[in-house]
Amino acid sequence: MISRRNRNRAGQLTFHLITIFPEISASYWRYGVTGRAARRGLVQIKVHNLRDYSLDGKRNDDRPYGGGPGMVLRAKPIVRAVEKLKRQARGQKCKVIILSPAGKQFTNKEAARWAKHCDQLILVAGRYEGIDARVRRMIPGAEEVSIGPYVLSGGELPAMVIIDAVARRIPGVLGDEQSLEEKRSASHEVYTRPEIITHRGRRYRVPQVLLSGHQARINDWKLNQKSRKH
Ligand code: ADE
Secondary structure (H helix, E strand, O other): OOOHHHOOOOOOEEEEEEEOOOOOOOOHHHOHHHHHHHHOOOEEEEEEEHHHHOHHHOOOEEOOOOOOOOOEEOHHHHHHHHHHHHHHHOOOOEEEEEEEEEEEEOOHHHHHHHHHHOOEEEEEOOOOOOEOOHHHHHOOOOEEEEOOOOOOOOOHHHHHHHHHHHHOOOOOOOOHHHHHHHHHHOOOOOOOOOOEEEEOOEEEEOOHHHHOOOHHHHHHHHHHHHHHHO
């Protein structure tokens, strides 16, 4: 654990994404909450090409020992990349996350914890059949994390999901009102204009309470919505 005191100069959280496809996420960060947070200096998102860490022009992937389909990402380039980033972080609190469908389920609880206690989050995205299993043991404290019980084609999307969810938890990234709202009722229904939509002969209305202007009743309605869903 580490205190805020040790946060890097701007008080921001730096996300590092290590991937063999660095272009995949590039435009995503420019938009919405992460874009605004980056422009305001609250987060930094740095994407690193794993290919830059393979020595002697060796490939990043190789066939799995014991046979089987597909290729496996080799350990050394990944470890080299992570160690370099950790060295550069100089005393800041770094967390290393290896994305894997077999990892521990990611939830909002981890998002809040990492946003609070980490200065640098290093995310390693696997591809193909996965990452050499020794990587987790070679990097002290590295944790395997899954975003859900399904298998995706690589760790880039999961890493982006985690970065987005963690960034939202950094103080100042969401406006006060927005973050309070998120805490109170992340899952109530939302409506916008028009008040009534007519579609295939049926009328779809906005719940009357939301049009009442009675804030206490509206808040109650939102809370009730939430408890019905869980
Ligand atoms: N890589 C492939 N599927 C994944 C998942 N569900 N979570 C994290 N990393 C993954």
